[in-house]
Amino acid sequence: MATTEKQKSDITHKYLRPQKSFPSVWCPGCGNGIVMGAFVRVVDKLGYSKDEVAMVSGIGCTSRLPVYLDFNSLHTTHGRALAFATGVKFGQPKMKVVVITGDGDALAIGGNHFIHACRRNIDITCILINNHTYGMTGGQGSPTTPEDAISTTTPYGNVEKHFDPCDLAMAAGATYVARGTVTHYPQMEKIISAGLEHEGFSLIEIISNCHTYYGRLNRKGDAPAMLEQFKENAITTGKAKKMDEQELVGKYVIGKLHEDNVKSEFCCEYQKLIDHQKG
C-alpha cells in the first residue's frame, strides 16, 4: 500500500473521498488543507489500510477534515471528539484512531475530554490544529488566542491568558507530545508519523493560519504571509532550551516535547484485566 517518495505529490488523491466534491469548503490558503496532505502522506508511508483508520472530529473548520478522506469518519458534536474516539478505540482497539480537532473544539468546550484522554493514555493520536481562533463561527477568541489579540469577542484586545496545549497534555498524562507548524513540512510529517506509531495518547499540535479571521483582525496578512511568520517564529526544542521565558514570548517551540514509552496504555491494561477475569 505504501508509496515511494517520488510519487508523493499525487498519492494524496488515493485518499480523497470519491463522493465528496472538491475543492473543500475551506477558505483559499487555509492551513487545514496542508495538514490534511501531510496526514495522508504519512498514512500512506506507514502502510495503514484505509479500513483500519478511524478519524474522529468535533465541530469547526478543522473538524471538517475527516469528511474529505476515505477512512471511517465520525464528525461529532462540538468538543466531544475525544470522548467519542474513546468509545471507538476502546470498542475496537485494533483500529488506528485519529482525532482531528481545533483549538476551540479541543481546549474550550472539549477541554475536559482532552485532559482525561491524556490521563488514560488511551492510544489515540490527536492532531490539534491551532489557529488561535474559532474559525467556523467567525473569529471569536479561543483558549489559545494570545493576550491582547483582537477577536470578535475581544474587540479591545484579549484580557485572558492562553493555554499551552502541549504543557497541558503533558501535565495530564499524555505520553507523546510534539508541536509543528504548517510551514515546517517535513517536520510535520515526522511528528504525525511518530504520533501515529506511538502506543499511547499522542498530541500533535500544528500551528496553522486562519488569515480570514485571526489574520485579518490582527493584521497578519494573507495565507502566505502568515506561513512566513510561522517560519520566523518557530524555535526548535534544542534552541529553545537556551532561551529564557521572556525571549520565548510569541515564539512556537517546535519538535518533540515529550515521549514516555514506559507508561502502559489504557486498552492494553483493560485487555489484561479481561484476560485475567475471563480466566
Place this chain on the structure above:
Amino acid sequence: MATTEKQKSDITHKYLRPQKSFPSVWCPGCGNGIVMGAFVRVVDKLGYSKDEVAMVSGIGCTSRLPVYLDFNSLHTTHGRALAFATGVKFGQPKMKVVVITGDGDALAIGGNHFIHACRRNIDITCILINNHTYGMTGGQGSPTTPEDAISTTTPYGNVEKHFDPCDLAMAAGATYVARGTVTHYPQMEKIISAGLEHEGFSLIEIISNCHTYYGRLNRKGDAPAMLEQFKENAITTGKAKKMDEQELVGKYVIGKLHEDNVKSEFCCEYQKLIDHQKG
C-alpha cells in the same frame, strides 16, 4: 474580628450557621470537618467579614461544607462550582470567593472549568479535598484514584492513571498551588491562608480520608489509621527535590509548589478595560 491564637479552639463556633443542625451529615472522622475547621480559623485570623466571603461548591460530600458555615453559600450542580464561582467573582470582584470541591467534582465532571479558571487566573481560592474517591455516591473510582486501587467501579483494581491536580493546575496557569493533608494541621492553615491572600487563582489540594469507602475497600483502616498514613507518606517539597520519581510513588509532596505574583489577575485586567473604554 480576628481572634487570638489562644481562643483557636472555640472560634470555629462563631462561623457555624445557627440554623443548621449539627453534627454534620459526614461520617464519623471524615476529614472534611477538619478542613472546615482550618478554613474558618484562617478566615478569622485574616479578619474577613462574613459578608465579604462567598463559598461555592458543587456536589459531593465535600461540597456540603459551605452549607454549614455562616457565609454566602452557593451549592451548585456537580462539577460546575468554578464556573458558578467565576460568575460570582466577576460579578462582584470585591468578594473573597472560595470554592470547596472534591476530586470527583473538580477533576472528573468539572475538569474543564478547573483548567479554565486556572488559565484565566481569576482570583478564586479553590480548596480541593482529595479523598481519592466519590464519597457521596458510595466509593467509585475518581480521577485521583491510584493505579490498582479498588473502588466499586474498579472491583479488580484501577487500570486507569490518576491526575496530579497540582501539576494540572500549574500547566493550566494557576498562580498559587500548594498541597497539604488533614494530618498536617499548621501547614494546612498556612497554605489556605496564603491561597486566600494570593491575588489570582489558587489551588489548595488537601489530601483527606474517606475511610468509609476508599479506606474500607483498600484496607486502609479507620479515620485515625488513615490520618496516620498521611503523616507517613507526606514529603515536604524540600525533601522531595532530593528524591527520584520512583521513590515518590505513593507519597504526597506537601507544601507550596508554585507561586507567581507577576501574572495579572482576570478581574483586574477587565477592570482596566472598563476604565479605558468608559473613558
Place this chain on the structure above:
Amino acid sequence: MSKLLDKIEIPKDRFEIRLSGSGGQGMIFGSVVLCEAIGQSGNKSVVQSQSYGPEARGGASKADVVISDNEIYYPKAMKLDLLLAMTQESLDKYYGDLKDHGVLIIDTSLVTEIPTEEFYGIEFTRLARNEIGSIVVSNVMALGAICALTGLFTKEALTEAVLARAPRGTEERNTKAIEIGYAEALKIKKD
C-alpha cells in the same frame, strides 16, 4: 357506590415484614438474607425495599419484605404482619404500622417501653454479646427467631442464605446465632 373505603380489605395473600433498628444493626443485610431464605424455600414472590440515602447513613434504618404466593402488586408494606424492632426509636416509629394482632418481635435488651402486651421479647443483643461474643450477629439471631415464629422458611435455608453472604470466618458465629434465635423463639412461641 360510595363508602368504598369501608368495604375494602388488604389482600390476605400478602405477608409483610419490617426489620427495623439503628444504622449499624444490619437490618438491610437481614432483609436480603431473609428474602433469599424464602426464595430457597419454595415458589413465593418476594419484594424487598429499604430506606435509602441520608437515613441509611447512621440513625434509624428499616427494610421491608413483602411475601406472597401470587404476583405482588404494590411493592411496599401497607399494613405490617410482622415487625422486628431492635431499638426503642424504631419501635416507636413503626409500631403504628403493625396490623392488629400482627407479630411483634422486640430486642428486649435495648427496648424497654413497649406499648402492648402482645409481643415476643428476646434479648438478641445481650445474647449475642454473652453467648457468641459479638453483637454484630444480633440481626441474624433475630432471623432465627422469625424463622421459628413464622415458618416462612426453613432453618436450613436460612443458614445457607446467611453463610452465602457472610464474610469468611464468621460461619460458626452465624450458625450459632441462628440456632440461639430459633431456640429462644420456640421457647416463647404461642400457638
Place this chain on the structure above:
Amino acid sequence: MSKLLDKIEIPKDRFEIRLSGSGGQGMIFGSVVLCEAIGQSGNKSVVQSQSYGPEARGGASKADVVISDNEIYYPKAMKLDLLLAMTQESLDKYYGDLKDHGVLIIDTSLVTEIPTEEFYGIEFTRLARNEIGSIVVSNVMALGAICALTGLFTKEALTEAVLARAPRGTEERNTKAIEIGYAEALKIKKD
C-alpha cells in the same frame, strides 16, 4: 369560496429589491447601506435579509431589501420589484423572481446573456476599474444607479450612509462611484 389563489395579489405598498452577485462583490454591504440611506430619507419601514452560511463564503451571494410605508409583514421577498444582477450566475438564478416589468439592473461588463430586452445595463465593473481604478466600488456605483432609477432615497442620504460605513481613506472613491452610477443611470432612465 375556492379559487382564492386566483384572486390574490401582492400588496402594492411593498417594494422588494434584491442585490445579487458573487461573494466578493459586496452585495451585503450594499444592502445595508441601501437600508440606511432609505432610513435617512423618511419614515419608511425596511427589512433586509441575506443568504447566510456556506453560500456566504464565496460563490453566489444575495441580499434582499423590502421597503414599505406601512408595517412590513413578511420580511423576505415575494416577487421582486427590482433586481440587481452583478454576475451571469446571479441573473440566471434570480431573474425568475422578478415581477413582470420589474426593474432589472445588470452589470453589463460581466453579464452577457440577458433573457429580456427590458433592463438597465451599466458596465459597473469596467467603469469602476477604468474611472476609479478599483473594482471594489462597483457595488456602491450600482447603488448610485438604483438611487437615480427609483428615487427611493436621495443621493445625499446614500453618500452619507456609504461614507459612514466605508473604511477611512475611501471617501473620495466612493463618492465618485455614486456619482458615476447616478449619472449613468440617468442617461438611460426611461420615464
Place this chain on the structure above:
Amino acid sequence: MANKKKKLLQGNGACVEGAIYAGMTFYAGYPITPSTEIAEGCAKILPKLGGRFIQMEDEIASIAAIIGASITGHKAFTGTSGPGYSLMSESLGYAYMTETPIVVVNVQRGGPSTGLPTKVGQADTMQARWGTHGDYNAIAIAPSTVGECLTETIRAFNLAERFRTPVTVLLDEVMGHMREIIELPEKGDHEVFDRVKPTAKPEDFEAFEMTDNLVSPMPSYGEGYRYNVTGLTHDVHGFSTNRTDETIMKLDKLYNKIEHFKDEIFKSRVELVDDADVIFISYGTVSRAALQAMQIARKAGAKVGSIQLYTIWPFDYEMIKRATKNCKKVIVAEMNMGQICHEVQKVLDPSIKLETVQRYDGEIITPMELLEKLEEVL
C-alpha cells in the same frame, strides 16, 4: 416620537439593545451560529457601560456564570442556539430550582443535533418547556420583528426579575440575522422591572419566604443576608430538606408563582378573528407570513384571522379557546414537525378542524404556502 434615534439593527443586535435597556450588566456566553452576534455585541458594548462580558469555556459554564452573577445582583444574560441550549439544560434546571432570574436567548436553527447551523427552525419550542428533568414551570417568549427582539428582550428581563425565574427568548436564524430600521427607545418608554430586594432584617430574613405572590425578595451576596442557595429541594431558609411537606411547598411554589399570575405573562396579537372562518395560529417569524397571508386573503375576500403568540409558555389555552370560538378551522403554522399544534389541539372545540402548515427543511414558511393551505381548507 419622530425625533427618536433610529438604527438599522439585526435581530441579534436588537436583543443586545433590549437587554442593555432593561439594565443587563453581565453577559457570559459561548459563540454559536446563528446567535454569535449577541455575544459579539455584548463584548463590544458592555465595557463601555461598565458592564461585564466573559466568554466562557462552553455553554454549561456560561449559564453557570450568569446564575452566579445574578446572585451577586446583576441582570444576567446569555445567547445560544439549539446545541448550546441542550447543554444548558441541567443548569437551567438549577436556575428554576433556585429561582434565579436569568435570560437566555435561543436563536433556533435546523435540528436535531448539529443539523443545519445556518438555516432556520422552530423545533426547540417543546424543549423550552420540558428540556430539563423534574417538575417546574417555564416562561418562553417569541418576538417576530427586529423591533420586538428589542422590546421582548426587555420583557424577558422584566419577567425574569418579576418571577425570579429563567426566561427563554426564542428567536430563529432568520430573525436573528434580519435587519430592520427601528427606533431606539428612550428612558421611560418601556417599563423596567427591577429585582425586589428584602426589607427584613438579616436575622428575620427567609431566603425563600412564602409571600402573597409566591416570589421571595432576593438580596445580592454581600448585602448582609448570607443565605444558602442549593439545587437540592430546600425549605424556606434555603437548606436542603427531604420532608414531604416542604418538598410539596417548594414545588408548588415553583409551579404556582407562574400559574397563578400567568395573566401578567400572556401576550398575543389577535387579529380579525371575530368573523373569521379560518384562523392562523403562529409565533415568531412565521407570524409575519401569517399576517401577510391574512392581509392578502382578506383583500381577496376570504374571512381569515390570525393569532400570534408572543408568550409561548405558559401556554394561553383560554385565549385560544376564546379567540377560536366562532371559526371553522384553524391552521397552526410552525417551522417544525408539529409542536405547538398539539397544545392548540388540547383546547380546540371538537367541531373545529385543526390543520397545520409545517416546514422543517431550513427555509421559512411563505405567505404563498399559507394561502395555498387556505385555498385547500376553505
Place this chain on the structure above:
Amino acid sequence: MANKKKKLLQGNGACVEGAIYAGMTFYAGYPITPSTEIAEGCAKILPKLGGRFIQMEDEIASIAAIIGASITGHKAFTGTSGPGYSLMSESLGYAYMTETPIVVVNVQRGGPSTGLPTKVGQADTMQARWGTHGDYNAIAIAPSTVGECLTETIRAFNLAERFRTPVTVLLDEVMGHMREIIELPEKGDHEVFDRVKPTAKPEDFEAFEMTDNLVSPMPSYGEGYRYNVTGLTHDVHGFSTNRTDETIMKLDKLYNKIEHFKDEIFKSRVELVDDADVIFISYGTVSRAALQAMQIARKAGAKVGSIQLYTIWPFDYEMIKRATKNCKKVIVAEMNMGQICHEVQKVLDPSIKLETVQRYDGEIITPMELLEKLEEVL
C-alpha cells in the same frame, strides 16, 4: 420453568442482567444516585464476559463513548439519573440524528435540579420525548417490577437495534433499589434482535439508504464500508447537505421509521377495562399501586380497570381511546405534577372525566391514595 436459576436482584441489577442477555458488551457511564448500581454491576461482570466497562469523566463523555462504541459494533449501554440525563441531551440528539442504537436507563429521582437524590419521581417523562433540540421521534419504555427491569431492558436493546435509535428506559428510585426474586432467563427464552448489517458491496453501499422499513443496515467501522457519520443534516451517503429535499427526506425518515411501525413498539397491560366505570392509567412503579388498588376495589365491588403503559413514547393514543371507550372516568396516576395526563387528555372522549393522582414529594403513590380518589370520583 421450575428449574430456572433464580436470583434476588435489585431493579438496577436486573437492568444489567437484561442488557447482558441482550448482548450488551460495552458500558460507559458516570455514577449518580440512584442508578449507580448499574455501573457497578457492569464494572463487575463485563470483563468476565470479555466486554468492556469504562467510567468516563462525565455523562456527556459517557453517551459519546457509547455512541462511538456502537458504531464499532457493540450493543452499548449507559445508566444515569435526571441531572445526567439532562447533560446527555445534546449528544442524545446526535444519536437520534446519526441513527445510532444505544440504550440509556434513567433511574428517576426527585427533581428539578439536584432535587431529592435519594427519593423517587417520574418527572422526566416529557423530557424523554422533548429533551433535546430539533425534531425527532423518541422511544421510551418503563418497567414496573424487577423482573420487567430485566425483560424491558432486553426489549430496549431490541428496539434500539431494530430501529437504529436511542431508547430510554425510565426507572425510578424505588424500582432501581427494590429487590425481588426473579427467574433468570435462559438462551432462547426471549428474542434478541441483532443489528442488521449491510449486504451491499462497499462500492454500492449507501450509509443512510432509504429502505422499506426506513431503517438502513449499519456496518461497523473496520468492516470495509468506511462511511461518514455526522450530526449535520445529511444525505443518504452520510454527507452533510443543505438541500431542502434531502433535509425533508432525512427528518421524515427519523420520524416515520418509528411512527409507521409503532405497533411493533407499543406495549401495555390492560386489565378489566371492559366493564369498568373507572380506569387507572399509570406506568412504572405506580402501576403496581394501581393494580393493587384495582384488585382491592374489585373485591369491594367497584368496577375498576387499569391501563399500564410499558411503552411511553411513542404514545399509544389509539389504545387509550379504545380501552377507555366504555368508562366514565379515568384516573391518571403519576409521580409528578402532571405529564402523561396531558397526553391522555388529547384523545379522551370529552364525555369522560379525567382525574389525576399526582405525588411529587419523593414518596410513591400508595394503593390507599388511589382508593381514596376512587371513592371521591365514584
Place this chain on the structure above:
Amino acid sequence: MSDSNQAGQEKTTPKKKSKYDFTDDNLPLEINLSWCKACNICIAMCPQQIFEPDRDGRPVQTRPADCTQCTICWVHCPDFCIISTVK
C-alpha cells in the same frame, strides 16, 4: 503500620510535661459529647494520651494533668466538639 506507629502501641507516656495545672476538677478541655461521633481521632492523636474511650467510643479525659494544650485534638476534631478551657 510503620515503625514509629508500632512504638506508639506501647503506650509509653511521652515525656513532655504540661505547664498547666490540670486536674480532674480542672479539666483541660470542654467536650461537646452531643456532637461527638466517636471517630477516635482525638484519642488516637493526642501525644499525651489524655483520652480513653467511653462505652460508646467517645473521649474521656482520663489523664488531664498531662495535657500540654498542644491543640492537636481540637484542630483535628472534625466535629468541633473540643474546646480548650484555657482562655
Place this chain on the structure above:
Amino acid sequence: MSDSNQAGQEKTTPKKKSKYDFTDDNLPLEINLSWCKACNICIAMCPQQIFEPDRDGRPVQTRPADCTQCTICWVHCPDFCIISTVK
C-alpha cells in the same frame, strides 16, 4: 518582514540548478486549476520562483526550467492541486 524576506523581494533567481530538464513543453508540474483557490501559497513559497499568478491569481509556471522538484509547492498546496510530472 524579515531580512531574508526583503532579500527575496529582489527576485534574484536562486542559484541552485535543477537536475531536471524542464521546458515549456515539459513542465515540472501538473496543476489542477479547477481545484485551485488562488491562495498564492505555491507562488510565494517556491524557492525558485517558478510561478507567476494569472489574472485570477492562479499559478502559471513561467520559469519551469528552474524547478528542482523540491516538493515545497505541492506539500503546501492546501487543495492538492499540484502534482509532479516526474514519476
